[in-house]
Amino acid sequence: EYTPLVDENGQPIPKAPRKPKRKVAVMLGYCGTGYNGMQVQNDPNVKTIEKDIYDAMATAGAISAENAVDLKKSGFQRAARTDKGVHAAGNVISLKMIIEDPEIINKINDLLPKQIRIWGIQRTTKGFDCRKCCSSRIYEYLLPTFSLLPPKPKSVLSELVKEKKLENPDLFEDDQEGIDWWENVKSKILASGITQEQIDSITSSYDEQQQQQQQQQQQQADEEERDVSELSFTKLIKQIKTIENQSRRSYRISSSRLQHFREVMKQYEGTHNFHNFTVGKPFKDTSANRFMIKTIVSDPFVIEGTEWISIKIHGQSFMLHQIRKMIAMAALVVRLSLPCGIINNFFQSTKINIPKAPALGLLLENPVFDGYNIKLTKSDYEPIDFTKFDKEMNEFKMKYIYDKIYAEESKENIFYGFFGYIDAYRGNKNEDGEPIQNGASIFDFLFNYTERVENTKNKDAKNTSKTEESKPEESKPEESKSEQS
Structure with a gap:
């Protein structure tokens, strides 16, 4: 039933002439x-x-x-x-x-x-x-290339990698470029007047501070009540962080490291079970299966002194946090010099906890209507195609999207803070500093990964065996037929 519009005095407004819609x-x-x-x-x-x-x-x-x-x-x-x-x-x-x-x-x-x-x-x-x-939909993620540098030497993650290299020497690849880069940063710190003893004295405290800054807000104490040595210590940390940050901004990725990242991203293509790349999806949930059509990693480009890469992910559909977790895991594989094929392990039933990369770099490139466009053209309509607006869209992205992302990273150090937190993360531990056996950790893919996979396989095999034993003999052929279908 039609309800006429009324003006401010409550009087009906005459209906406008009907125009075709x-x-x-x-x-x-x-x-x-x-x-x-x-x-x-x-x-x-x-x-x-x-x-x-x-x-x-x-x-x-x-x-x-x-x-x-x-x-x-x-x-x-x-x-x-x-x-x-x-x-x-x-x-x-x-x-x-x-x-x-x-x-x-x-x-x-x-x-x-x-x-x-x-x-x-x-x-x-x-x-x-x-x-x-x-x-399908195409998303883009902008990532500063320093995000692919190896973890800081003597950080929690760096020490963990060193430990795992001794246990699994064939798992990790050599990263001389990363070693040389951090040695160069160390030389700059020493050249600024900071001694090796001072660097060593603050390393563990620095890692703990990085973690605390990400987990909770730090209360701002009154500087007048601080101890002089405490102020000097804080000043020293800030001085080192400034040198490290300046070095990251001036970093230029090597062709081999970029190629490694491209190969890792290619592992996502095809149909896989992405239950580890979202939240609340068990392995057996069929909706966790998603089809990634293509991934493209651009050549690096420099904006205001910082080098970036653009990652485009074309997928049929995506789940909550999926892209951010895909980016974070791909970056971790490169940072730790792991083989690109390790990504395929995370599509299996073993539960792995993966961190989310910052939301800052994510944007929707455009939806795709390939199937429906066939129907449109058959009906003499133009297809829905964004390519004819490439020039205007690229100009818009640069001015109103990219520049805002670059400016926020420059001001807030979002990616620097995220990977600093990753490097300093100590996992779930008890009061004695010992790992909690059932605690979730973002380093599950390193902590006892092989054992976790074997435990999952053994558990699955045990459940299968129990199921088979409990079935009548005559039901087994039907079960086999069902499994094949």
């Missing part, structure tokens, strides 16, 4: 900074990408006044939902719009903030739903 796909991009995600919220005061877009469309005349109060009336749908602060170079929304005005895109863009852009609007079939018709 067409089902369309709207291709857009946005910088998520300052927004509470893509999807519109029930609270009208919550700032979202969709609310700003829909309001601009209504003001520009692309949405009728009667439909402007509710997205559902226009059949509004989004191809991919992004969370608070997350960016998208390309995304798609589908809805019914008034598109008879040839300048409608320019009019909508003029009403939008510069960090939200409409790339194109095109007709689709009446039944088009961009979420259901999306065949």
Whole structure:
């Protein structure tokens, strides 16, 4: 039943002349900074990408006044939902719009903030739903190349690697480049006037401080009440961190290290069980099986003195935290000089705890509609294709997405802090400093990994044996047939 709109005095507003509405796909991009995600919220005061877009469309005349109060009336749908602060170079929304005005895109863009852009609007079939018709999605992750450097010598992780190399000498590859890099950093520290004795005296305390800074907020004590030696110690740590940070910023990745990372990322391609790369998914949950179509790691590029690489992951679908965990594990494999094939171990039933790489570097590149585009072209419509907007999208990404990521890393040292925390992580231990047997650790892939895999295999074999023993003899042929299917 139609309910007329009313003015501020409660009087009915005459219904505007009816204009034809067409089902369309709207291709857009946005910088998520300052927004509470893509999807519109029930609270009208919550700032979202969709609310700003829909309001601009209504003001520009692309949405009728009667439909402007509710997205559902226009059949509004989004191809991919992004969370608070997350960016998208390309995304798609589908809805019914008034598109008879040839300048409608320019009019909508003029009403939008510069960090939200409409790339194109095109007709689709009446039944088009961009979420259901999306065949795959491409995400991009920006990573500073210093993230692939080996852990700091004498750090917790470095000492763990040294211990595991003695136990499994064939597992780790040589990394002379990494050794030489840290020796060069040490030379710079010594050249600044800091002695070897001072470096040794703060190493363990430095590691513990790195971990505490990540696990809890440090209370800011009044400097006037601090002991002079404590201030000197803090100043010394800051001086060393500054030299290390400057060295990381000036790091340029070698071709061999970059190739190692590319080969590790290639291990994700194909259909695998990614239960270890998300949360709350057991191995036997079939929804943990995901198909990664392609991974591409760019050549390095330098922004304001820091070298970065772009990683693009094209997958059919993704789970919560999956991309961030994929990036973190790939980086750890390279940092620890492990063979790229070790990634395949994490698709097995053994539970491995993997840290999440910072959310800072993640953005949606664009959704893909390969399957539906065939249907569109058969119906004489243009395919949904972002490549025709490459120039505008690249300019937008550089100014409104990439630059914000670079600026935040430069100011907050997000990646430096994340990998510093990884290097200093001591795992779950009791009051005596001994490992808790059942405690979860992000280094499960190093701590007793072989034993964990064997225990899992033995447990599975034991369960299988019990199952077989409990079955009647005549049921076994049917079971075999079931397993083959």
